[in-house]
Amino acid sequence: MADIRDITDYLAKDDWSRRRFLQATGLVAATITAGPILEACGGSTGNGTSTTTAVGTIPKPRAGAKIQLLQWNSFVPAADAEIKRQAAEFSTANNVTVTIQTVSGDQLQPKTASAVEAGSGPDIIQMQYGWPHLYDTACLDLTEFVNILKAQLGTVNAVNDAFCKVGGKYLATPYCQVPNAWSFRTDYWGQAGLTDFFTTWDELASAGKALKSKSLPPIAVSLGHAYGDAITMWYPVLWDFGGREVSSDGKKVTINSKETLAAVNWAIDTFKNQYISQNTLSWLDPDNNQAYHSGLITATLNGASIYIKEVYTTATGHKYAAVTNNAGMPKGPKGLESLNLIFNHAVMKWTQEADTAKAFIAYLMQPDNYTKWLNASVGYNAGPFQKLTNADIFNTDPKLKPFVGVVATGKWPGWPAQPSKATSQSQVQFVIVDMFAKACTSGDAKGAIADAEQKLKRIYETPV
Amino acid sequence: MAATRAVIGRRKGVGKARHEIGDTLLGRTFRVYIPVLLFIFITLFPFYWMAITSIKSDSELLDHNRNPLFVIQPTLDHYVLLLTKTAFLRWSLNTAIVAVVSTAISLFCSILAGYSLARLRYKGATAIGWGVFITYLVPPTLLFLPLAFVVAQLHLFNNYLSLILTYPTFLIPFCTWLLMGYFKGIPRELEEAALVDGASRLQAMTKIVLPLALPGILSAGMFAFTLSWNEFLYSLIFMSDQAMKTIPVGVTSELIRGDEFFWGQLMAAALLGSIPVALLYSFFVDYFVAGMTAGAVKG
Amino acid sequence: MGAAVRGLEARGLMGPRVRILDREAPLGYLLLVPLLLLLGLFLAYPFLFGIWLSVTNAQIGDNGHFVGAANYQYERSDTVFIQSFANTITYTAVTTVFKLGLGLLMALLLNQVFPAQRFVRAALLLPWIIPSVLSTLAWRWMFDPTFSVVNWVALHYLHLPSVNWLGTTSTALVSLMIVNTWRGIPFYGISFLAGLQTIPTELYEAARVDGATRFQQFRQITLPMLRPILVVVLLLSTILTFGDFTLPYVLTNCAPYNSTCVLSTWAFQIGVNGGYIGIGAAISLVLFPLLSIIVAGVLIGLRSRD
Structure with missing residues (x-):
């Protein structure tokens, strides 16, 4: 059994450039001061000071307990390896058994949904985006627990907070973000006569134009049903031009506006003139990575994975390592917003070991451990609490800075309405992405907006 | 048990060779061999593609300049x-x-x-x-x-x-x-x-x-x-x-x-x-x- | 066949020795018990529950309450639902025609004598025996807009323009059908081959003596003799294609913009990912009455000829 447990660790050992990896993670050591949570998590340091604060204490794990955590398999295998290492460490220290189960990103939701329907399954589930709202009946109220974490780790990122809080209660603990920023080829950029990376959507279009006029590879972003890359692109486009899918109380569909029209027209214009690639209507999250690594696109919006693979792994032979850089989100006439992939941890109602589960989450969130994990994921993840945002990796590699930057401007699908079942429904139906995709291919902005409006009205105004 | 044998015998009897009288090799080539080869090609091409993909190195997989049907350095x-x-x-x-x-x-x-x-x-x-x-x-x-x-x-x-x-x-x-x-x-x-x-x-x-x-x-x-x-x-x-x-x-x-x-x-x-x-x-x-x-x- | 006659026969068989298991009815029911237990627990219950869900406003984790036909009403005005419905019909109809035609052709060929026959038969079955989630992924890779080997061959060997297979509304649905047909032909082919082998060679010999052409032989002998298996395979395949989920989900997942949604993927998107399981159940059950009538009709027709 043991050899099966750690099968996923292989890339951490083989595929990853050991030198760069050590460089990234080795710096952790001295900088971290053991937080007060350490004690609550099984005294692995022997620091026995009791820290009963006004908001209560973190529950103690029950010896002999067995818990399971279900999560996606991170793009960065070393990050998963680190979680599993911490789980083993926690298990040994507290005489419990923590099992980490991983599935691929799009398998996580059917597994979660069936666990909720069955009222049985993993004790802790990693919740993507608005799932705490979707599965509110199945998540334990963690308000007290989150308040303890807040007292120790500082304020919570607004997006994590919005997703975790359902009706004023925390149904999940803030866990992390996968920031999405732009990765681009500096060599092509120069060849096209461009100096700075675009900072507005209009500059994106003119950069695309310059690339096209020199017959260089295009800027390319998914216009398909990619649960990450497509929505992290097209929601911000809508918002930055001032478009909103629904009013802030979540009751009135507001998509049909001149702001939306401006955003859609910008998209049509850019697409029709081939300032962005027209090949992307079927793209899933891996497609832009592949295209980039094979030198077929100049820039794309993505998690740090492209950069990580070019610079930190040997798999691509560091082909474009020297000519890859990253940049933040551009702004539009009405603002600068961004959207990132969000994960939070819910403790499920059916668990018999809620205390152990909470203790384990607290253990993962302990600054020492959390930072190790952040460093192991080389910039792919970002922390949700104030005190967890500053991992060394972002300082040792300044090119990763843009991924920190986009966290601050982050919003959630449905914004400015609070996350809800309806915003989730609109998101999984890809209403906004499809609006842009339809407009780009048909050239009919008004038709695409009307179609989106009709769908959104069904979701927000006249649900069954 | 005779009936048993009869049943089995009947099964073996059917589906025997169906060469027809006057069937030339050329006729069979066009009527049978070429269509069979076509079927094999359509059916098995994806398998060929899987096989060739599975022995390409990662960098070769993403190399769009080379002929993807062949592998240069199999691994x-x-x-x-x-x-x-x-x-x-x-x-x-x-x-x-x-x-x-x-x-x-x-x-x-x-x-x-x-x-x-x-x-x-x-x-x-x-x-x-x-x-x-x-x-x-x-x-x-x-x-x-x-x-x-x-x-x-x-x-x-x-x-x-x-x-x-x-x-x-x-x-x-x-x-x-x-x-x-x-x-x-x-x-x-x-x-x-x-x-x-x-x-x-x-x-x-x-x-x-x-x-x-x-x-x-x-x-x-x-x-x-x-x-x-x-x-x-x-x-x-x-x-x-x-x-x-x-x-x-x-x-x-x-x-x-x-x-x-x-x-x-x-x-x-x-x-x-x-x-x-x-x-x-x-x-x-x-x-x-x-x-x-x-x-x-x-x- | 009169039930009375059957009853008499059955009683005649019982004779003087009345062992319970030698009586047809008790034994008959008894032998059904394992099947009924398994299907009852793992099929009938979820199915009945599914029907119940379709008339409630249930969401994942919340059983909801009875809303009558509201879910069905709601979906009637849903443009994506209508599109999915149409796609499902097109997808099933087109692939069935091709699978039927090509499967028949394959069976006729496989029924000929040629070298390495057993190997060829087994090889042609491969698309059907490979896990479809993996073969569909391979097709996704073959249709990839950037790395498509199909396009590469078309461009370099045949000098045809590249096609963005999965990226335009018309070609994406065609791509789904191509993969489904590729995967489905072998089952048709092998079933028809089985049917062909039961046709006594004497029939063909007699026809040839009468001067019938190959086509006449096919029309007059092969097709009529294949009819029973043809109907059953067609029925089975149609039902399974109507409900096909893995292939459309892995290949396109409804993109581009829901144009390749079929009922199963749309139900999954709304019911599982979106959490509105009541509506999802309604979507996936919408074809059930229609299909039931068709299947019942065909089966009755088939039995009455028996």
Whole structure:
């Protein structure tokens, strides 16, 4: 059994450039001061000071307990390896058994949904985006627990907070973000006569134009049903031009506006003139990575994975390592917003070991451990609490800075309405992405907006 | 027993060589060989593509300048990684256990039910026969949610039994239907003779009818084995531990990571995962065809 | 066949020895028990529950309450639902025609004598025996807009323009059908081959003596003799294609903009990912009554000829 447990660790050992990896993670050591949570998590340091604060204490794990955590398999295998290492460490220290189960990103939701329907399954589930709202009946109220974490780790990122809080209660603990920023080829950029990376959507279009006029590879972003890359692109486009899918109380569909029209027209214009690639209507999250690594696109919006693979792994032979850089989100006439992939941890109602589960989450969130994990994921993840945002990796590699930057401007699908079942429904139906995709291919902005409006009205105004 | 031989003899007699008088080699080339080759090409090209993908290095995979149909520097890395660094062998074992046992259970149920529905006369037999077939109309896409509830109530999550007991729901209908047809094709006199000689119904069934129905049972078994070997959705939902997954689920959940497809290993897994079933068919394909025969025609 | 006659026969068989298991009815029901137990627990219950869900406003984790036909009403005005419905019909109809035609052709060919026959038969079955989630992934890779080997061959060997297979509304649905047909032909082919082998060669010999052409032989002998298996395979395949989920989900997942949604993937998107399981159940059950009637009709027709 043991050899099966750690099968996923292989890339951490083989595929990853050991030198760069050590460089990234080795710096952790001295900088971290053991937080007060350490004690609550099984005294692995022997620091026995009791820290009963006004908001209560973190529950103690029950010896002999067995818990399971279900999560996606991170793009960065070393990050998963680190979680599993911490789980083993926690298990040994507290005489419990923590099992980490991983599935691929799009398998996580059917597994979660069936666990909720069955009222049985993993004790802790990693919740993507608005799932705490979707599965509110199945998540334990963690308000007290989150308040303890807040007292120790500082304020919570607004997006994590919005997703975790359902009706004023925390149904999940803030866990992390996968920031999405732009990765681009500096060599092509120069060849096209461009100096700075675009900072507005209009500059994106003119950069695309310059690339096209020199017959260089295009800027390319998914216009398909990619649960990450497509929505992290097209929601911000809508918002930055001032478009909103629904009013802030979540009751009135507001998509049909001149702001939306401006955003859609910008998209049509850019697409029709081939300032962005027209090949992307079927793209899933891996497609832009592949295209980039094979030198077929100049820039794309993505998690740090492209950069990580070019610079930190040997798999691509560091082909474009020297000519890859990253940049933040551009702004539009009405603002600068961004959207990132969000994960939070819910403790499920059916668990018999809620205390152990909470203790384990607290253990993962302990600054020492959390930072190790952040460093192991080389910039792919970002922390949700104030005190967890500053991992060394972002300082040792300044090119990763843009991924920190986009966290601050982050919003959630449905914004400015609070996350809800309806915003989730609109998101999984890809209403906004499809609006842009339809407009780009048909050239009919008004038709695409009307179609989106009709769908959104069904979701927000006249649900069954 | 003479009748037995007659039945078998008849089966062997059909499907013999069909060379026609006046058939020239040129005629056969255009009428048979070229179309067969075309079929082979269309059918097997994706497999060629999987094979060639599985032996390309990662950098060659993403190199769009070279001819993708050939490999410059073949490598077995993907196979080595798949076999040594993922639990592929364990997943294969799981798949085999689940497929074998669920096939056995399906055959057991289908043989009994097929015999009952085809050879015994009682009220409601016909209706039940239809009912069994109509269960195929039940759409599986959403039913895995209520089914998950049943599996949870029985505490079968992450247990072989969760798959072993649920796979028969989509295996039994076809197997039963196939075997019903097969049982009908076996002359009643054989069984009745045994009954007159003092055998019980069950003895007549196990000693006379079942041996004669062996090709049909084999066909049904291969059909069931194939479907359970390939099943995806139930396996994804009911199995959680890395060590309990079946091939389709283990491979996709391990080799599609965040925003990366590990194409080389995925394709290697697709090929390796098909080999056991492919071997089964290469040995038994003629029996499979023969077994389908009676069932299908009498169905 | 009169029930009375059957009853008499059955009683005649019982004779003086009245062993319960030798009586047809008790034994008959008894032999059905394992099947009924399994199907009852793992199929009938979830199915009935599914029907119940479709008339409630249930969401994942919340059983909801009875709303009558509201879900069905709601979906009637859903443009994506209508599109999915149409796609499902097109997808099933087109692939069935091709699978039927090509499967028949394959069976006729395989029924000929040629070298390495067993190997060829087994090889042609491969698309059917490979796990479809993995073969569909391979097709996704073959249709990839950037790395498509199909396009590469078309461009470099045949000098045809590249096609963005999965990226335009018309070609994406065609791509789904191509993969489904590729995967489905072998089952048709092998089933038909089985049917062909039961046709006595004497029939053909007699026809040839009468001077019938190959086509006449096919029309007058092969097709009529294949009819029973043809109908059953067609029925089975149609039902399974209507409900096909893995292939459309892995290949396109409804993109581009829901143009390749079929009922199963749309139900999954709304019911599982969106959590509105009541509506999802309604979507996936919408074809059930229609299919039931067709299947019942065909089966009755088939039995009455028996």
